[in-house]
Amino acid sequence: MQHGPAPLPRYLRIHRDRGHLVLEFHGEIDVVAALEITPFLDSATGRPAPRIVIDLRPAEFFDCSGLRLLFRARRRVLARGGTLHLVCTHPLTLRILRLTRLAELLPPAASLDEALGRSESSGPLEIN
Template sequence: MGGSSRPLSPHLRVHEDRGHTVLEFHGEIDILASLDIIPVLDAATGRPAADVVLDLRHIEFFDCSGLRLLHRARRRVLARGGQVHLVCTHPLTLRILRVTELAGVMPPLASMDEALGHPSTASGLRGR
C-alpha cells in the first residue's frame, strides 16, 4: 500500500488484484506476529467500500490471535460498507474456523479465483 514495494510486516503482504485488496498472511500467525500485522491490517481495511480478500493459504500456524485479526478486518471492512472474502485451504485452520463458528460468518473459499470472481460469497453486503 502507499506505493511501497517492500512488505511492512513479514507476516502480511498487501496487494491489489482485480479490484480487490488482498491481505496475504504468511508464516506463524500468533500474538507476536499480530503486533506487526495490526497497523498494516488497519491501513488496508480503512478505506470506504473496499473489497477485501483475506488469504490464509501461506500460513504455517494460526492461533486465537489470528482469529482476532480476521474478526478485526471483517468488522472494519463491513463498518465502511465493504465486502470480505476468506481464502483458506489448510485443514487445521479450517477446523479452527469451523469450531469457533467464524466459518459461519466468513465462509472459507478454496481459491483466489473463487474469492475474486464471486461477490455473492462475501461476508457482508454493501449498504447493510
C-alpha cells in the same frame, strides 16, 4: 526521520487483484505476527467501501491472535460498507474457523479465483 511507507512485516504480503486488496498472511500467525499485521490491516480496512481478500494459504500456523485479526477485519469492513473474503485450505485452520463459527460469518474459499468469483456474484456484506 523515515520517509515513505513502513516496510511490510515478514508475515504479510499485499497485492491487488481484480479491484481487491489481497492480504496474504505468511508463516506463524500468532500474537507477535498479529501485532505487526494490525496496522496494515487497519489501513486496508479503514477506507470507504474496502474490497479485501485475506489469503491464509501461506500461513503455517494460526492461533486465536489470527482469529482476532479476522474478526477485526470483518467488523471494520462491514462498518464501511465493503466486502471481505477469506481464502483458506489448511485443515487445522479450517477446523478452527468451523469450531469458532467464523466460517459461517466468513466462508472460506479454496482459491483466490473462487473468492473473487463470490465477490462478483454478491453485493456488500450485511451486518448480522
